[in-house]
Amino acid sequence: MSALGFDTSNYTASAAWTDGKTDKSERRILSVKSGERGIRQSEGVFQHVKLLPSLYEKLTADIDLNGVKAVGVSVKPRNVAGSYMPVFLVGEGFGKTAAATLGVPLYEFSHQDGHIMAGIYSGGCFELLERDFLSVHISGGTTEILKSRYTMRAFKNEIIGGTKDISAGQFIDRVGVRLGLDFPAGKELERLAAKADSAVKLPVSADGSFVSFSGVETKASRMADSVDKAALARGVLEAVANTLVRSINNAIKETGARDVLIVGGVASNAMIREALTKNLDADVFFASAKYSSDNAVGTAYLAYLASKEA
Numbered sequence: 061m062s063a064l065g066f067d068t069s070n071y072t073a074s075a076a077w078t079d080g081k082t083d084k085s086e087r088r089i090l091s092v093k094s095g096e097r098g099i100r101q102s103e104g105v106f107q108h109v110k111l112l113p114s115l116y117e118k119l120t121a122d123i124d125l126n127g128v129k130a131v132g133v134s135v136k137p138r139n140v141a142g143s144y145m146p147v148f149l150v151g152e153g154f155g156k157t158a159a160a161t162l163g164v165p166l167y168e169f170s171h172q173d174g175h176i177m178a179g180i181y182s183g184g185c186f187e188l189l190e191r192d193f194l195s196v197h198i199s200g201g202t203t204e205i206l207k208s209r210y211t212m213r214a215f216k217n218e219i220i221g222g223t224k225d226i227s228a229g230q231f232i233d234r235v236g237v238r239l240g241l242d243f244p245a246g247k248e249l250e251r252l253a254a255k256a257d258s259a260v261k262l263p264v265s266a267d268g269s270f271v272s273f274s275g276v277e278t279k280a281s282r283m284a285d286s287v288d289k290a291a292l293a294r295g296v297l298e299a300v301a302n303t304l305v306r307s308i309n310n311a312i313k314e315t316g317a318r319d320v321l322i323v324g325g326v327a328s329n330a331m332i333r334e335a336l337t338k339n340l341d342a343d344v345f346f347a348s349a350k351y352s353s354d355n356a357v358g359t360a361y362l363a364y365l366a367s368k369e370a
Contacts, residue, residue, distance in 0.1 A: 062123075063130040063367060064158060065360025066112070067174055068151035070104055071200055071244065071325075073111040075119045076356035077128075080364050083181075084123065085357050086115040092243045097234055101146045108150035116154070131159040132363025134171040134356075137201070139217060143170065167366045169359055172197055173215050176208060178358030179323035179347035188345070194220075194317045196308055198332075199324035199354070200229035200244055205269055205311045208321075213366045221269025221311045228300045229326050231273040231280075235296050238284040250329055253294035260287055260295030264303040269311040271303050300326070301335035312342050321345045325353035 062079040074087030090107045092099050099107075133155030136143045148171070159166035176195050180188050188210070195208040195217070205221030226234075229246070236245020239252070253259075262280055265272040280296055308320060320342045326332065328349045337344055351357050 061129045061364070061367065062127045063132060063360050063364035064128055065132040065174070065356040065358070065363055066151040066155045066158070067134040067171060067354060067356040067359050068108040068112065068147050069134070069171055069354040070099060070101070070145060070147055072354035073108045073115060074354065074356040075112065075115045076360040077119060077123050078357065078360045078364055079127070080361070083357050083360065084119060085355055086119045087355055088115060089244075094242060095237065097237050097243055104147040105150055108147060112150060112154050116158070125162060128162055128164060130165050130167060130363040130367035131155050131162065132167045132169055132359040132366070134174050134359050135168045136170050138172045139170045139214060165367065165370065167213060167363045169214060169362050171354075172202070172217070173362060174356065174358035175199070175323040175347070176215050176321065176358065177362045178351040178355060179321050179345065181358060181361045182348035182351040183321070183345045185319075185321065185345040188319055188321060191319075192317070193319040193321055194308070194311060194315065194342070195321045195323060196304070197324045198228050198304065198322070198326040200233060200326075201227055202324065203227040203229070203271075205308060207315055207317070212369060213362070220314065221307050222271070224270050224272045225274040226277060228273060228304070229324075231277045231300065232296060232326065234277050235280045235284065235292070238281045239289050239293065244325070246325060246329060249293045249296065250331065252290050253297050253331065256288065256290035256294040258291055258294070259298045260292045262295045262299040264299050266303060266306060269307045269314065271307050297329060297331045301332045304332065305335055305339045308336070309339070309341050312340070317342055319343050319345065323347045323352060328352035
């Protein structure tokens with residue numbers, strides 16, 4: 061038995077397959093014009109429509125589709141009322157077509173659920189499916205600390221911390237673009253930061269488990285032409301890492317959590333991973349670097365579980 065998964069986020073088009081033990085995926089980051097700090101939803105929809113058929117063709121080239129018993133798809137950003145982005149309509153439509161063609165059930169999930177499941181699957185921490193844990197979703201559009209519990213076919217998530225304004229990923233991307241890097245800027249900013257001997261100090265506003273990045277982003281962007289670029293890049297990443305450590309540890313104290321799962325594209329940054337690994341007061345699990353960023357593997361695995369539970 062196996063399952064397919066589709067995810068069409070604001071950053072990546074992806075299709076995946078899993079049999080519960082192994083997986084295969086195809087994905088493509090959406091193109092963004094040089095100097096831009098993001099992509100319009102209409103342009104994202106257009107690119108997904110162009111990309112998804114070819115990704116699906118590559119994915120299924122050597123897969124026995126007769127063994128596929130379920131299709132999963134991300135249909136919204138998060139499991140909260142009013143959560144919506146047009147880009148997910150492309151994956152939803154493609155998933156419905158694939159399920160109907162194969163004659164198998166379609167299961168709908170949130171993009172955030174896919175991230176959390178990709179972390180559990182790729183991190184090999186399946187024991188988290190049996191108990192409450194903290195999941196920390198840090199990506200281009202989200203910075204949330206959640207109290208999570210797997211229920212039938214989804215995660216029940218309660219927000220207990222995170223950003224009050226822009227996300228950690230937006231902070232990184234905006235300063236990166238201001239430094240002349242391409243969007244998304246995370247990987248390039250990390251390479252630039254590695255060249256620095258010191259870091260520009262950038263204090264971040266924090267209130268318990270909640271933080272605000274907009275003020276420090278404005279300050280850092282204004283400094284882009286007046287300080288060493290590598291030192292500023294390192295300062296941005298250190299600010300994010302140190303702020304996450306403080307806010308997550310506050311959430312751990314508040315909830316008494318024993319386990320923390322870190323997911324999302326920002327979590328693939330080596331400097332941030334090192335800080336979280338060394339300084340969090342709980343057992344820490346990470347999505348593999350390969351599956352930290354937007355992908356459909358978690359969605360496929362959720363569909364696989366849903367089919368087994370049906």
